[in-house]
Amino acid sequence: xxxxxxxxxxxxxxxxxxxxxxxxxxxxxxxxxxxxxxxxxxxxxxxxxxxxxxxxxxxxxxxxxxxxxxxxxxxxxxxxxxxxxxxxxxxxxxxxxxxxxxxxxxxxxxxxxxxxxxxxxxxxxxxxxxxxxxxxxxxxxxxxxxxxxxxxxxxxxxxxxxxxxxxxxxxxxxxxxxxxxxxxxxxxxxxxxxxxxxxxxxxxxxxxxxxxxxxxxxxxxxxxxxxxxxxxxxxxxxxxxxxxxxxxxxxxxxxxxxxxxxxxxxxxxxxxxxxxxxxxxxxxxxxxxxxxxxxxxxxxxxxxxxxxxxxxxxxxxxxxxxxxxxxxxxxxxxxxxxxxxxxxxxxxxxxxxxxxxxxxxxxxxxxxxxxxxxxxxxxxxxxxxxxxxxxxxxxxxxxxxxxxxxxxxxxxxxxxxxxxxxxxxxxxxxxxxxxxxxxxxxxxxxxxxxxxxxxxxxxxxxxxxxxxxxxxxxxxxxxxxxxxxxxxxxxxxxxxxxxxxxxxxxxxxxxxxxxxxxxxxxxxxxxxxxxxxxxxxxxxxxxxxxx
Amino acid sequence: xxxxxxxxxxxxxxxxxxxxxxxxxxxxxxxxxxxxxxxxxxxxxxxxxxxxxxxxxxxxxxxxxxxxxxxxxxxxxxxxxxxxxxxxxxxxxxxxxxxxxxxxxxxxxxxxxxxxxxxxxxxxxxxxxxxxxxxxxxxxxxxxxxxxxxxxxxxxxxxxxxxxxxxxxxxxxxxxxxxxxxxxxxxxxxxxxxxxxxxxxxxxxxxxx
Amino acid sequence: xxxxxxxxxxxxxxxxxxxxxxxxxxxxxxxxxxxxxxxxxxxxxxxxxxxxxxxxxxxxxxxxxxxxxxxxxxxxxxxxxxxxxxxxxxxxxxxx
Numbered sequence: 001x002x003x004x005x006x007x008x009x010x011x012x013x014x015x016x017x018x019x020x021x022x023x024x025x026x027x028x029x030x031x032x033x034x035x036x037x038x039x040x041x042x043x044x045x046x047x048x049x050x051x052x053x054x055x056x057x058x059x060x061x062x063x064x065x066x067x068x069x070x071x072x073x074x075x076x077x078x079x080x081x082x083x084x085x086x087x088x089x090x091x092x093x094x095x096x097x098x099x100x101x102x103x104x105x106x107x108x109x110x111x112x113x114x115x116x117x118x119x120x121x122x123x124x125x126x127x128x129x130x131x132x133x134x135x136x137x138x139x140x141x142x143x144x145x146x147x148x149x150x151x152x153x154x155x156x157x158x159x160x161x162x163x164x165x166x167x168x169x170x171x172x173x174x175x176x177x178x179x180x181x182x183x184x185x186x187x188x189x190x191x192x193x194x195x196x197x198x199x200x201x202x203x204x205x206x207x208x209x210x211x212x213x214x215x216x217x218x219x220x221x222x223x224x225x226x227x228x229x230x231x232x233x234x235x236x237x238x239x240x241x242x243x244x245x246x247x248x249x250x251x252x253x254x255x256x257x258x259x260x261x262x263x264x265x266x267x268x269x270x271x272x273x274x275x276x277x278x279x280x281x282x283x284x285x286x287x288x289x290x291x292x293x294x295x296x297x298x299x300x301x302x303x304x305x306x307x308x309x310x311x312x313x314x315x316x317x318x319x320x321x322x323x324x325x326x327x328x329x330x331x332x333x334x335x336x337x338x339x340x341x342x343x344x345x346x347x348x349x350x351x352x353x354x355x356x357x358x359x360x361x362x363x364x365x366x367x368x369x370x371x372x373x374x375x376x377x378x379x380x381x382x383x384x385x386x387x388x389x390x391x392x393x394x395x396x397x398x399x400x401x402x403x404x405x406x407x408x409x410x411x412x413x414x415x416x417x418x419x420x421x422x423x424x425x426x427x428x429x430x431x432x433x434x435x436x437x438x439x440x441x442x443x444x445x446x447x448x449x450x451x452x453x454x455x456x457x458x459x460x461x462x463x464x465x466x467x468x469x470x471x472x473x474x475x476x477x478x479x480x481x482x483x484x485x486x487x488x489x490x491x492x493x494x495x496x497x498x499x500x501x502x503x504x505x506x507x508x509x510x511x512x513x514x515x516x517x518x519x520x521x522x523x524x525x526x527x528x529x530x531x532x533x534x535x536x537x538x539x540x541x542x543x544x545x546x547x
Numbered sequence: 548x549x550x551x552x553x554x555x556x557x558x559x560x561x562x563x564x565x566x567x568x569x570x571x572x573x574x575x576x577x578x579x580x581x582x583x584x585x586x587x588x589x590x591x592x593x594x595x596x597x598x599x600x601x602x603x604x605x606x607x608x609x610x611x612x613x614x615x616x617x618x619x620x621x622x623x624x625x626x627x628x629x630x631x632x633x634x635x636x637x638x639x640x641x642x643x644x645x646x647x648x649x650x651x652x653x654x655x656x657x658x659x660x661x662x663x664x665x666x667x668x669x670x671x672x673x674x675x676x677x678x679x680x681x682x683x684x685x686x687x688x689x690x691x692x693x694x695x696x697x698x699x700x701x702x703x704x705x706x707x708x709x710x711x712x713x714x715x716x717x718x719x720x721x722x723x724x725x726x727x728x729x730x731x732x733x734x735x736x737x738x739x740x741x742x743x744x745x746x747x748x749x750x751x752x753x754x755x756x
Numbered sequence: 757x758x759x760x761x762x763x764x765x766x767x768x769x770x771x772x773x774x775x776x777x778x779x780x781x782x783x784x785x786x787x788x789x790x791x792x793x794x795x796x797x798x799x800x801x802x803x804x805x806x807x808x809x810x811x812x813x814x815x816x817x818x819x820x821x822x823x824x825x826x827x828x829x830x831x832x833x834x835x836x837x838x839x840x841x842x843x844x845x846x847x848x849x850x851x852x
Contacts, residue, residue, distance in 0.1 A: 184570075185570045216581055220584070223582050223583075230695055236674040245688065252588075253588070253589065
């Protein structure tokens with residue numbers, strides 16, 4: 001399936017705009033999905049770094065028992081903001097908004113998404129949400145200190161700026177919803193001729209499943225946020241126990257969104273893994289349909305497990321048993337994926353480039369995270385481990401070791417395509433290694449600390465926890481250094497890296513058929529699809545059309 | 548091969564997909580359903596927890612007003628549908644009339660709502676009022692839910708009025724025509740949703756006896 | 757690009773008027789029924805009538821009956837999710 005037999009590279013989307021402006025205005029008013037993806041990349045990465053810094057500051061405070069660098073009140077705002085920024089400004093938008101925007105149209109053979117202007121609006125809404133978070137830090141009352149979960153009654157009683165901060169989350173939710181809506185419509189309406197649902201790359205399946213969660217689950221947190229704001233402003237009683245409100249109802253409404261939200265975080269990451277492994281094993285994915293359906297299954301069953309966050313809150317025993325059972329069930333489709341990925345590598349021709357190494361790190365870290373999820377998902381063990389460092393370790397393994405790792409994997413996989421340049425491979429390899437060491441130093445001790453009884457969100461601790469806390473803090477410093485290596489390599493290479501060829505890795509999905517960076521409309525003519533998405537027999541043909 | 552930016556920009560917006568536009572609108576409507584759905588869930592839980600107090604509190608509401616508003620909204624849905632149908636049948640005038648009627652009914656609903664709420668306020672029943680706080684918890688929650696849910700619904704009616712007014716202007720100025728009317732259809736879908744929400748709000752608040 | 761022409765089914769004026777009459781009738785039924793003491797069943801009846809009214813609005817006024825099947829799939833998926841959320845929440849609330 002040949003496309004674009006040109007020897008000379010043409011104007012890329014950097015040089016051609018969808019509007020008549022030049023310079024920064026041509027970016028701020030763009031409707032090009034690729035530029036929008038990059039706008040998200042820069043802003044999301046910025047907030048990620050802020051979140052990392054907050055994490056490092058928290059760990060610094062925890063270097064020794066008692067007050068070390070900040071007061072207890074400040075520490076409370078630190079962990080709240082760390083959570084709010086990492087969750088609402090980094091992980092939830094992250095992969096879909098950056099790589100989904102950039103590659104969804106290309107991978108299905110389209111010129112753009114279904115609603116390009118809505119796409120730009122989604123980014124602006126994200127920016128407004130981010131600004132509102134910043135504003136909430138400086139309004140009278142001080143920054144929010146409830147934890148990112150803003151449970152009632154404290155979130156109704158505290159004098160800090162809860163309303164503005166959670167309103168920011170409401171606005172960010174809109175951005176998420178509009179992206180989801182755009183993606184579902186795009187997948188249904190704009191696939192190239194011949195691209196049936198079962199010829200779509202698995203990244204698209206994962207984005208599609210995620211988009212449905214974004215559409216259906218997000219409004220629930222929306223209404224929860226509105227109700228808390230109304231409660232604080234007018235004392236309506238819905239969430240005030242003194243007036244008849246039910247704190248457990250709040251938790252139900254909160255987690256009905258926030259649990260599916262973790263699938264918004266992980267499904268696209270799993271989609272990226274399903275892209276990277278075939279490319280670097282040089283063979284087709286094992287069990288394509290199983291992986292595709294498992295994405296849908298995770299999206300759906302993910303709605304049914306939320307109360308496993310509430311096992312110690314006072315819900316009924318019946319509910320606890322049923323939700324624990326459902327939680328075990330939701331682990332199954334993820335297991336299917338891991339088996340299929342490993343099976344894909346069997347008898348493949350492995351090329352251990354950085355993206356592949358990131359995926360290997362992911363499989364280890366995400367598996368640890370997932371398995372420890374079963375530990376907290378079972379009732380008896382959760383009674384002891386709920387609200388301890390064990391949970392903190394668990395979710396950092398799945399969110400950071402899972403989605404975070406793949407954020408880097410995707411960056412290192414698609415960087416040559418997005419920027420037309422190559423980075424330093426050796427330094428990239430060191431980056432993965434450093435990350436793996438730093439990550440486990442930072443987070444593994446937390447499993448042990450939690451098991452020993454160290455509660456989460458505590459600014460002080462008993463002396464017996466000191467040694468492990470120190471190890472974890474050292475891990476955070478290693479992590480800081482790692483971030484410099486990882487981002488530094490890419491930032492430098494974006495300006496000074498060698499020019500990248502069209503297909504540096506030997507991938508076969510549509511993005512590797514077009515030039516690096518892509519032209520404005522991605523394709524000269526919309527391709528007609530006749531093959532399976534991971535059909536490596538076409539690699540030879542593709543080399544003939546090369547540059 | 549390379550075109551001027553202007554030509555490219557022009558091409559970029561030519562792509563028209565009415566089914567896609569409708570699909571996007573339906574997806575947006577689902578988000579609205581879930582938004583109100585969360586509130587209906589809260590209502591359901593509290594009604595289960597405070598059955599007698601809900602009945603007591605509901606006596607304060609005016610069933611006649613509620614029924615009148617229901618009829619008004621149902622009729623506005625009719626005129627909305629008729630407006631689109633008229634346009635499909637190339638009867639621009641009848642289409643405009645019906646759209647005007649829809650907006651008129653929407654105003655009527657809001658005026659009724661204004662009277663309802665002011666009557667309650669003057670009886671001292673509003674969030675945070677002394678009179679309300681002296682009631683039992685279940686009654687307080689009932690009125691909290693009442694104000695929030697009908698308030699959010701009312702906000703959606705106001706937004707609907709704004710949208711329909713824009714559509715009216717587009718219709719008059721022929722940027723919506725008999726062969727390019729997906730904007731009107733999508734606005735209609737939004738309007739029907741607003742009606743649907745009220746179809747459920749009405750019995751849950753006004754018909755608890 | 758997929759550009760299937762929508763079937764462009766145009767309902768008649770008469771159909772819309774009939775649906776409206778049905779909706780008004782159902783409204784008066786539901787108000788009347790509310791006056792009779794059906795006890796526990798009253799809520800179920802009210803919701804059933806509201807459900808019928810919704811079905812009419814969604815199918816005819818919102819035209820979903822005549823749109824591509826995928827729209828109905830979407831509606832079912834969303835509706836099913838809401839129902840499941842209600843059921844699971846009540847699994848807790850009822851047993852506390």
